Amino acid sequence: xVEVHFLGHATTLITGGKTTILIDPFLxxxxxxxxxxxxxxxxxxxxTHAHGDHWGDTVPIAKRSxxxxxxxxxxxxxxxQEGANSWAMNIGGxxxxxxxxxxxxPAWHSSSFPDGSYGGxxxxxxxxxxxxxxxxxxxxxxxxxxxxxxxxxxDLALLPIGDTFTMGPEDALKALELIxxxxxxxxxxxxxxxxxxxxxxxxxxxxxxxxxxxxxxxxESVQI
Ligand code: NI
Ligand code: MN
Numbered sequence: 001x002v003e004v005h006f007l008g009h010a011t012t013l014i015t016g017g018k019t020t021i022l023i024d025p026f027l028x029x030x031x032x033x034x035x036x037x038x039x040x041x042x043x044x045x046x047x048t049h050a051h052g053d054h055w056g057d058t059v060p061i062a063k064r065s066x067x068x069x070x071x072x073x074x075x076x077x078x079x080x081q082e083g084a085n086s087w088a089m090n091i092g093g094x095x096x097x098x099x100x101x102x103x104x105x106p107a108w109h110s111s112s113f114p115d116g117s118y119g120g121x122x123x124x125x126x127x128x129x130x131x132x133x134x135x136x137x138x139x140x141x142x143x144x145x146x147x148x149x150x151x152x153x154x155d156l157a158l159l160p161i162g163d164t165f166t167m168g169p170e171d172a173l174k175a176l177e178l179i180x181x182x183x184x185x186x187x188x189x190x191x192x193x194x195x196x197x198x199x200x201x202x203x204x205x206x207x208x209x210x211x212x213x214x215x216x217x218x219x220e221s222v223q224i
Pocket of ligand 2: 188
């Protein structure tokens with residue numbers, strides 16, 4: 001059994017398998033954060049892109065917990081320069097770990113570090129852990145190749161619904177039709193005024209289309 005903990009914004013902690021995975025750790029400076037950077041540890045930290053609300057606390061958590069930062073060449077290089085262990089990849093690449101694997105897919109977005117330097121291509125990630133497949137879309141617009149990602153058989157999709165910087169609810173519903181996950185959890189909304197959305201309303205609309213979903217509050221988790 002795998003447990004997916006929503007820590008606020010796009011920050012997700014996946015536990016229960018042999019490997020604990022933290023995605024996009026943005027805790028300090030996140031008004032919805034359900035934990036402080038001192039409280040979270042992982043074996044792997046996956047960073048979808050370099051924006052501050054995803055790169056966030058990657059280096060301090062990696063250095064304290066010994067986590068390996070797995071991301072683009074550009075983000076992994078920066079993590080290593082700042083003293084963390086890292087593994088450099090790019091879109092299309094797969095990384096095997098104890099109990100599963102992960103694979104990076106495109107995301108339609110941008111990716112610069114808070115200082116303006118280039119972060120490589122923005123990405124989404126599919127993680128298979130203990131036989132369960134989780135798709136964290138990162139920050140992205142709707143794109144039709146999500147149907148290819150869905151062919152893998154996704155147990156849980158974490159999709160942005162905030163609008164303004166990513167898909168809004170309308171397009172996230174179209175994404176569901178392409179991905180056809182067993183369950184959906186909306187992310188990347190309500191953290192800041194420009195991305196205010198109603199997560200429960202999105203889940204109700206998803207349900208009307210036949211998709212099971214839950215709008216997790218920061219700190220809540222779902223088992224798959
Ligand atoms: Ni972003
Ligand atoms: Mn973002």
